[in-house]
Amino acid sequence: MGIIFKQSFKNSLIIYIAFIVGGINTLFFYPRILESEYYGLVAYLLSASNLIMPITALGVHYTIVKFFSSYKTKEEKDRFLSIIIFFPLVIAIPLGYFWDYMHTWIMSKITPENQIIESYTLVIFIVAVSCAYFEVFYAWSKVQLKSVFGNVLKEFWNRAVVMILLSAVFFDFITKPEFIYFLTGAYVIRVFVMMFYAFSLYFPKFTFKLPDNFGEIIRYSLYIILAGSAGAILLDIDKVMIPGKETIEQAAYYSVAVFIGSFIEAPSRAMTQILQPLTSITLNDNDHKEVNSLYKKSSINLLLVGGVFFLLVNCGVHELFKLLPEKGYAGGELVVLMISLAKLYNMFLGNNGAIISNSKFYKISLPFGVGMALSVYYLNKWLFGVYGTDGLALSTLITIFTFNTLKLLFVKSKFNFSPFTDKTVIMLCVIASLFAMFYFWNFSFPSVKIFSFEISPLINLMLKSILILVLYVLLVVKLKVSTQINSLLERFIKIKS
Template sequence: MGIIFKQSFKNTLIIYLGFIIGGINTLVLYTRFLKDEYYGLVTYVLSASNLVMPIIAFGIHFTIIKFFSAYTSKKEQDKFLSSIIFFPLLIAIPIGAFWDIFHNWIMDFVSKSSSEGNLIIESYTIHIYIIAVACAYYEVFYSWAKVQMQSVFGNLLKELYNRVAVMILLFAVYFNFITKQEFIVYLSWAYILRTLLMMIYAFRLYTPKFSFSLPDNFKEVLRYTFYIILAGSAGAIILDIDKVMIPGKDGFETAAYYAVAVFIGSFIEAPSRAMGQILQPLTSKSINEDNVKETQSLYKKSSINLMVIGGLFFVLVNCNVAELFKLLPNDKYAGGMSVVLMISSAKLFLMLLGNNGAILNNSKFYRIILPVNLGMALSVYFLNTYFYNDLGMGTEGLALATLITILIFNSFKLWFVKKKFSMTPFTNKTFLITIIIFIMFLGFYFWDFSVPEFYISKFPLHPIINITLKSVVIFSIYMFLVVKLSISEQINSLVKRYVK
């Protein structure tokens, strides 16, 4: 776990710095500089591009991680990379050629709403395509770097670059350097630049000698890619279909309110994203080498460490969420407290499973991912429709649909790995950390420090003071219990190294 911890620690710092900047963007700048309608439009464009991206990527970013380490010579590796690097263009070019059809479909979808403001999307549908292509090739070159065990720079571009670019553009709107209408145009260029930077870095790490010959196992590669593209597309539906459905019923403003709540609830997953950048290629390597002991070790250690860190942020986020919403200029955002709880609970459950997904994606049982993801996509779509449209539960219904789907289908994946590999991510400390998280949540959810209200230029500062004081108390008690009870060997070693 040495290389994992070293790069995961750097990645975690980058991701949380990105989340802090993203939090400033989401809670302060978007809501004040861009306003609700255009913020909802940005949310819609990015979510729609996330739905298109897996199709354009053609599953190549997963294919690189699974197969690259299985080749033993540079010649074989070069053949492999040469044969798959242009695959996304086979999808991107035809989609671009027929984008008018997709444009009309998007307009038909959002025009169902009675809100005339939804028609502002008409000038921006092409940017869904541009961002999707840029993100697809970014992921391909990021995987290129990951298999060289270098994930930090790509993570910097993925988690920090985007947020900084958005912050700069938001201030550009505020100072009238660009208009609200031009914001998405410049954001699209920022995504293109990010892809170019990742491509240059990937080629510096490993420059293949391009050839027209195919690797010996090309049929197996193609078969895996086909399964993964379908599974990845279904997976994207799970993550972003709710944000795409909202404007068709309630308008872009509601999409903005929901996006803020989902952002806050997703804050706890940063350690999982950080650790996953390096865990994926290491898991693939251990499986390719048939190293069962190492695979099991990665499974258990990733689970307990992610649960410890994710649990801390689960408590911090949910016990401070009421104060966080006081920072927003619109009272309508405050209705998302239950959304935050459900989304963060779903994320915490995924962290409990450690690198479960990486094991399945890189094993000979990868085909199970397709029916599972298709089942999840259908489940979240129909539950969204039932809770949101039929029962009128609002955005809470969308969050509940996500939570139910993640709990059911990921429990199945947990059972499947247990059945096929005879391993689980749980240790004798798993139950203990779960109890600590539950008690800490109940103990701090219902009270806050009594801080007098005061403002600077109409911006409330008392919620920030309350959050800071409460977070210091929660962090101190939580970490004391984790270290005292030796929940994680790695965290205890880290503490002993820096705390004398």
């Protein structure tokens, strides 16, 4: 786990910094500068592009991770990369050619009060293709076990650009519509930066000679096309469906709650970026003992780190919503709770998805992915009408819990691997106990204002978070839940046995 912790630690720092920037954008800049209508428009456009991206990418970013380490000679690797880089064009070119029909179809699903979307549908296509090729070149660098620079571009680049552009809108350097076009341009530029970096790590001698296992590559790409992006699809399809029934402002309100609930997955995103290629390598080498070890260690460590963020987010969300300017943002506590529960369960599974997608049983990924997409779609249609945006979050939680449990059982039946250790129950009890202790309790402070800004919720949030964090760390260390975490902490503080 040495290389995992080294790069995961760097990736975690990058992601946390990116999430802080994203949090400032989401909680303060977007609501106050762009306001709910244009914020909802941006959320819709980016979510729609995220739905199209996996189809455009044709699963190539997973195909590179799956097969690259299986080739032993440079010639084999060059033949593989030479052909795989053109796969996304198979979808992107026809999709762009027939985009007028896509535009008409998209607008047919939008209510009359949300016609602001009509002028911007091409943004969906441009961002989708840009993100697809970014993932291709990011996977290109990950198989060289170099994920940090790509992680900066993936997690920090867009959030930093958004902060700069929102500041430009605030000072009237650009208009709100121009914000959308400049942001689209930033996605395009990011692709070329990632491409030059990937080529600097490994530049193939391009050839038209197909790899010997070309048929297997095609089959894998088609099977994996939805599987790896199922989690993102679950949340993005929610935001895309909102303008079909509600005003686009509701997409902005829901996006804030989803962002807060998704905050806990930051360590998972960091560790997954290095776990995927390592899982592929160990499976290609038939080292099942090491795969099982990675499974258990990634599960308990992600549950541990995700648990503390789950507590900080949910036990402070009441105060957090008080800091937002519009009343429409308030009342999203249940959305945050359900989304964060779904993310925590994802983290508990560790590298489960990587085991499935990089094994000989990868074909099961297709029915899992399609099943999740259909499940969340039909549950959304039903529960959105009954419970509003709370129903969208509930359908996501139900879908993730159901299909992740099936994945858990599948890996157990095929490999006899399990993420459970003797510390798993202990960790779950710690999380549940602290949640019950702090969710309904807050410090009592009188109203305190600075320049008409109410800061008492912020004081409450900070003090409560410090208290939770101290108790959590003490319990985790004393109970010796994770040897890796304890070893890491011993570098900074002396822990008594």
